[in-house]
Amino acid sequence: MAKVLTVTLNPALDLSVETQVLVPGEVNRTGNTRLEPAGKGINVARVLASLGHAVTVTGLLGEANAGPFERLFEVEGLDDQFVRIPGQNRINIKIAENGGRMTDLNGPGFRVPDDVLNRLQDRLAPLLTTCDAVVIAGSLPADLPAPAVASLVRQAADAGKPVWLDASGEGLEAGLKAGPFAVKPNTEELSEWLGTPLTNLASVANAVARLHDSGIANAVVSMGADGVLWSSPRGSLRSRVPPVPVVSTVCAGDTLLAGMLHGVLAGQPDDAVLAFATALSAECVRHIGVGNPEAPDFSSLLQQTRVQAWPVDNKTGEMPL
Numbered sequence: 129m130a131k132v133l134t135v136t137l138n139p140a141l142d143l144s145v146e147t148q149v150l151v152p153g154e155v156n157r158t159g160n161t162r163l164e165p166a167g168k169g170i171n172v173a174r175v176l177a178s179l180g181h182a183v184t185v186t187g188l189l190g191e192a193n194a195g196p197f198e199r200l201f202e203v204e205g206l207d208d209q210f211v212r213i214p215g216q217n218r219i220n221i222k223i224a225e226n227g228g229r230m231t232d233l234n235g236p237g238f239r240v241p242d243d244v245l246n247r248l249q250d251r252l253a254p255l256l257t258t259c260d261a262v263v264i265a266g267s268l269p270a271d272l273p274a275p276a277v278a279s280l281v282r283q284a285a286d287a288g289k290p291v292w293l294d295a296s297g298e299g300l301e302a303g304l305k306a307g308p309f310a311v312k313p314n315t316e317e318l319s320e321w322l323g324t325p326l327t328n329l330a331s332v333a334n335a336v337a338r339l340h341d342s343g344i345a346n347a348v349v350s351m352g353a354d355g356v357l358w359s360s361p362r363g364s365l366r367s368r369v370p371p372v373p374v375v376s377t378v379c380a381g382d383t384l385l386a387g388m389l390h391g392v393l394a395g396q397p398d399d400a401v402l403a404f405a406t407a408l409s410a411e412c413v414r415h416i417g418v419g420n421p422e423a424p425d426f427s428s429l430l431q432q433t434r435v436q437a438w439p440v441d442n443k444t445g446e447m448p449l
């Protein structure tokens with residue numbers, strides 16, 4: 129099994145709430161609620177650890193409410209190398225309505241000290257000597273400038289490690305310029321990066337071609353219920369998800385990324401990598417929290433997941449997602 133380092137610059141306690149249709153401005157009675165330490169890199173780490181990998185988690189962690197995170201790292205066997213900073217980790221609210229609609233309320237995060245990037249890079253340096261891959265995932269705290277993502281991607285790439293990047297907005301734009309090995313935007317994030325709406329598979333493929341033009345070897349585009357498009361130097365594959373009841377789609381992208389990294393590091397064939405990662409992300413949406421590879425019916429989900437080759441240069445036609 130591999131050694132993976134995940135970087136989370138803006139962790140969050142996720143407050144997940146299941147409810148009927150939300151009526152703004154009214155008292156709404158909820159179903160299940162759960163408060164859990166999260167943030168994209170931490171979610172990826174949990175899935176990778178459950179798949180048997182040795183995972184180190186780093187990034188920035190607010191000291192004021194670090195306790196639940198520290199307990200999670202201990203229980204899940206994650207090596208905690210977070211840089212502590214003053215202040216609170218944000219609380220993000222995830223409202224899952226029983227009709228499948230999700231509403232995310234994500235906070236800006238803590239204020240960071242001036243020397244924080246140097247401290248983080250000092251922490252990363254020895255960790256980069258021993259890991260097989262690096263995941264940099266999630267947003268930046270409000271006052272950490274986006275070029276910080278580029279600095280971290282470059283540091284890991286200069287150490288010879290493949291970087292898997294999952295960022296959005298300015299962080300994505302800056303990070304892409306530093307040449308990560310793989311990037312996992314969803315269609316919304318990719319559309320924002322490109323500055324054009326993505327309405328069909330041909331437009332997604334066009335955006336993916338632009339990622340390749342800018343030097344990115346692996347583009348993994350998550351398209352929600354429409355599955356995944358993975359384009360690499362070996363070609364393009366498109367997966368379709370198995371039918372599942374949807375409770376919460378939060379963490380589905382993180383689960384997908386972890387599943388992809390798991391298969392790639394194991395040297396599995398591309399279609400098997402994508403099928404496994406897609407099935408695991410579909411498992412994830414059936415409940416709150418990250419995907420569970422030990423789900424009793426996981427092999428059935430995997431069997432129902434379809435993967436087909438997709439010609440990325442096919443930019444004609446109005447092929448629906």
Ligand SMILES: Nc1ncnc2c1ncn2[C@@H]1O[C@H](COP(=O)(O)OP(=O)(O)OP(=O)(O)O)[C@@H](O)[C@H]1O
Pocket residue numbers: 313314315349350351352353354355356369370372374377378379380381382383384406409410413
């Ligand atoms: N309704 C659904 N049914 C089955 N699978 C789904 C559904 N929604 C998402 N998935 C699976 O999860 C993957 C990731 O979902 P999505 O594109 O929403 O990621 P994301 O926006 O990055 O998620 P997040 O950032 O909340 O982790 C999809 O590509 C798909 O494989």
Ligand SMILES: O=P(O)(O)OC[C@@]1(O)O[C@H](CO)[C@@H](O)[C@@H]1O
Pocket residue numbers: 138140142166167168171220232234265266267268296378379380381382
């Ligand atoms: O605000 P960001 O950092 O972009 O996203 C944070 C977040 O929405 O991502 C995870 C799901 O992918 C959640 O655990 C967390 O709340």
